[in-house]
Amino acid sequence: MSELKSEIDEMEKTNYSMNSNIDPKNNEELIIYVQNLLQNVQDKFQCMSEQIIGRIDEMGNRIDDLEKSISDLMQQAGVSEQNIDNDTSVGINSNYF
Numbered sequence: 083m084s085e086l087k088s089e090i091d092e093m094e095k096t097n098y099s100m101n102s103n104i105d106p107k108n109n110e111e112l113i114i115y116v117q118n119l120l121q122n123v124q125d126k127f128q129c130m131s132e133q134i135i136g137r138i139d140e141m142g143n144r145i146d147d148l149e150k151s152i153s154d155l156m157q158q159a160g161v162s163e164q165n166i167d168n169d170t171s172v173g174i175n176s177n178y179f
Contacts (some may be wrong), residue, residue, distance in 0.1 A: 106112040 106115045
């Protein structure tokens with residue numbers, strides 16, 4: 083998370099330094115300036131979106147690996163998911179009687 087924050091901070095610094103020398107003199111230059119600015123924002127948004135999606139995919143893979151590890155440990159311990167479901171449902175139902 084801190085890596086993403088530092089990347090955003092760096093992009094902002096770059097953006098300010100790039101735009102500090104630009105001073106549109108007429109409507110055409112202003113239009114070009116705004117179009118370039120919007121394109122830069124869109125490019126940065128796309129880049130950040132791709133990074134976020136990549137990190138979400140990575141997190142999904144880690145969760146899948148964790149689930150597999152837990153399943154393997156349960157099998158090694160001789161516990162099945164069905165036994166856990168039955169134990170849980172019995173525990174819940176017994177509270178009502």
